[in-house]
Structure formats: structure tokens, C-alpha cells
Amino acid sequence: MDRIPILKLEDVLLVSIQVDMHDQLALTLQDDLTQKIVATRARAVLIDISALEMVDSFMGRMLGNIASMSRILDAQTVVVGMRPAVAITLVELGLSLPGIRTALNVDAGLVLMREVLARPDEPADGK
């Protein structure tokens, strides 16, 4: 069965979603990611969705859930590379993903993450 690979780069976990997400895949990712955060004691999760062309409300909620779970496990989540069409869809669905940090691309995401990790005890939804 398919899985989405989770790469560890220093203290960051990099998840790059390159295939069409279906619900089971999203649930598997949620499982894998939480286990990996605990196992590697990662401080941050970077989710690259630049290849994702379609989202539904379930996917939007999954992203939100993953961010909340990571936060509980003391890891910050940054979602990077969202396409315009996906952003518009999420807004129209009323899912503005509160509490999730976003960046234009992986590069900008890593910079943002370094900034966040450099500030200790930052509230997760602070701008």
C-alpha cells in the first residue's frame, strides 16, 4: 500500500505530497507522522503541497489536525507551496487553517522555521 515518505533533515521532518491524496493515504500519513515526530524528537514539520491540485474539506481538516497533533508533540508545522486554486478552494470551504504557518515555498518555509525555532516558547498561533 502507498505511503507518503517522511524525510528527516536535521531536526525538521519534510513531508512532500506528490500524489493525489485520498482519505486513507491522509490517515496513514497522520499515523506515520505522529510516530516519526516522537521517534526522532523532531521540532518542526514542513509539509510541501505544491503538487497537490485538489483539496476537499476532509483534506483541509486533515492538514489542520496534523498541525494540532504536531503542536501537542512540541513540533511546529509549516505548510508550504499551496497552489492558488487550492487556497481559493479552502477559503471558499471556510477553512482558513488557523494556527498553521504557511510559506510560499520550501526555501521560505525553512527560513520561517529557523526563525520560529530560534524564539523559545512562541505561542503557536502568534504572527
Add this chain to the structure above:
Amino acid sequence: MNRPASRLPAIVEQHQKEVLTEWLSNQSASGASRAGRIQDAQLRDESQRFLGLFTKAIQEGIEFDTRSAQWAEVRDFLTELSRSRATQGFSPTQVATFVFSLKQALFKRVTETLKSDPAALANALWDATMVLDALGLYTTEVFQQAREQLIARQQEELIELSTPVVQLWDGVLALPLIGTLDSERTQVVMESLLERLVATGSSIAVIDITGVPTVDTLVAQHLLKTVAAAQLMGADCIISGIRPQIAQTIVHLGIDLSSVATKASLADAFALALKRRGLVVGRAATTPGG
């Protein structure tokens, strides 16, 4: 169709010249040239061409369906005529009258020729009426299509024109909004802004609403949607150009803009954007004698 062959084609061909002369005199009497908008010579030429094509087409038999191949040449001519009249400022009625006015001259000839045979006369008149009505209506249809195309193109241009996304600085975009924001425009604005964000890799967008005449709850909702979508992509938005009356309206309507940075002028917003990018604008050191 089981009915006696119409005598109309023969009559038209035979009396083409008389019909044309009479038609022209009728047209000039009714002021078809519309106070010199088209020259008499041009009207004469057009009438002659139309009658020629009409005569040619009708020789192939009476066919009421003007969409058929038989009428192709007449149709092309009328299309051209209708379009050119439309741009000259004629009304659809005037264009259609060009065709309808042929009836009077034509009927006169038909009546004279078939005086002795009422059945054939009625038949021929009926054929002439049907065909000319269809052609007249066709000009109206073309006229309307030309107008609709014009309107559609203008509407498109208006949408394109009114949503430019400009780059103020490396990583800073500005979106000067002019005119009322409705759902359709918001969609276009949102899409072009988000696409430019990706293309330029910008992390800050300034939305300037100086040119938006009124802000009601719906417009505010559209604005907030745009801001939320940009934030999802990892870009911050600043709303600028809020006029005093609009600030009052926003508060009276109870619209919550607290999730977005707002500035009174575009200059202030630009300064804030530069600050967030870690850039400083300073006065250049004065050079001696400069």
C-alpha cells in the same frame, strides 16, 4: 411540398430593373440614407447587389429556411451590411427596413403581372413575404450578435483593466482596486493576485482600496477571503487606502478587520511592507555641490 410552382422567381427576374428603381425611390422617400450617413451612391450599390443576389438565390426555388446553402451568399451580404450599419449607428429597425422596404416595390410588380390569377397572386405574395421577413429578421439577429460580442469584449477588457497586480519592490506586490467589488471580480482579483504571488515569490501584498467607492459587508467579506487565501499560501496582506467615511462604515457595520494590517495610505502600507522585509529607506548622503 405539394403545390403549384410559384411564379415569383420568374417575375423577380423579369422585372428586376423596375423593382430596383422603384425600391430606390421608395427608400430615398422614406429617408433610408438617414440624413447623409451613407451616400446615395452607396445605398444604390448595396440595393443593387442585394437584389441581384436575391434574384439569383430565388431562382433555385422557393426555400423559406434562410439557413440553407441556397441563401449563403445573401446571408453573407446581409451579415456584412448589418455589421457595417451597426458601427455607423443605425438602429436594428432601420437595418431590417432595408430588406422589408423591398416588399412594396416587389408586390406592385407581382400584383400587376398576376392580376388575372388571384390564386397565383396570393401564392406569390405569400412566398415573397415569408422570404423577405426571414431575411429581415436575419439582419436583426446579426445586428444583435454584433452588439453582444462588443459588450462581452468590453466586459472582459474592463475586468482585465481593473485588476492589475504591480510589483512595488522585490517581494512586495500591490493590488490597486478600482470600482465596486462583486463576487465575480473578487474571484478574478484573487486569482491574479495569488498567481502573481507564486510567480514573483512575494511574501507581502498591499491591497489598495482607494478606488473602491463603498465597502459593505459583502465587499469586506470578499476582501477578507482574498487575505485569507494569500495567508494560506504564505503571504501577508496589508489593506491600504481606507478613506475616513469607509472607516466609519466599517465600524458601524461591525466588520472585523483586526486580522489584517490596515493603513490609511498606500505610502504607509509600503513603508510597513519594507519594514517587514527588513529594508530601510534613507536619504542619500548629500554630495558636495549637489
